[in-house]
Amino acid sequence: MMSNTIPEITLNDGLTVPTIGFGTAALMGNDGAHAIKSAIDVGYRLIDSAYNYENEGAVGKAVKLSSVQREKLFITSKLPGRYHTYDKAVPTIQESLYRADLDYYDLYLIHWPNPIQDDYVEAWQALIDAKKWGLVRSIGVCNFLPEHLERLKKETGVLPSINQIELHPFFNQKEQRKWHEKNNVATESWSPIGRANEVLQNEDIQKIADHHNKTVAQIILRWHVQLGAIPIPKSASPQRQLENISIFDFSLNETEMNTINALSRPDGRNKNQDPAVYEEF
């Protein structure tokens, strides 16, 4: 298989990560393990997963099936909302490792802040300790608003390396990205191609795609990288996995970037999951 070289960026804790990764939601069992192995074969090194995707086992199996060394991969999982208290969070992280049969995760994230439940600072303390004990190399969060991040900073003195947030052309998170940049937190984009919604039929992006002889998905993923965000597209298909990663041989000019930036709208979230009120367990 052809191998793709992906540029890397450095996180606030000194670790380096690829500028594009692979999403694995819904990739489970034997088919899932082989789809994830295929993604590693085509060149992905950053693999996203979560306790709640029930596929940490498939990720671990893919690592074993692949001929790429474990140390060359950057494997992520996430802590579910129901295990935010310190005493639950620590064994949950350990169980995540057992399921994947890994000695460490490269990145472990709090999956949602669940601000009404209000235990996310305790969860964060568990992640800080898990890093000290060597269970995880880097710690971060998902779906944290600036107010949640400010609170972590104030109460623990430690900011996440990464905040993984919903980000696609219809919801480009300009203000949140500005906060991240100012505070040296990397932005990772979930549902980067809008979960294949109508954005893939957008005529403005199609024109840009025609001009570059690329697909709409490739234009959108390139747009993420040029925003400084790390997209993690999911695909079960080896062809689309390769398509999505083949974005480092062209670039978008300012006008093209602005055309895509202009598609964002305040109600552009896919499923209206506003982390100020939406909670997931």
Ligand SMILES: NC(=O)c1ccc[n+]([C@@H]2O[C@H](COP(=O)([O-])OP(=O)(O)OC[C@H]3O[C@@H](n4cnc5c(N)ncnc54)[C@H](OP(=O)(O)O)[C@@H]3O)[C@@H](O)[C@H]2O)c1
């Ligand atoms: N932290 C969080 O709260 C959170 C929330 C949601 C997602 N995530 C993570 O983010 C990852 C990505 O987000 P997502 O899975 O929601 O959405 P996504 O990556 O934006 O879209 C995935 C969908 O697009 C299709 N697709 C992929 N490449 C394509 C291409 N080149 N052309 C046309 N269709 C294409 C896939 O179908 P095929 O598989 O058939 O190719 C799948 O239906 C997830 O897998 C998960 O790891 C995190």
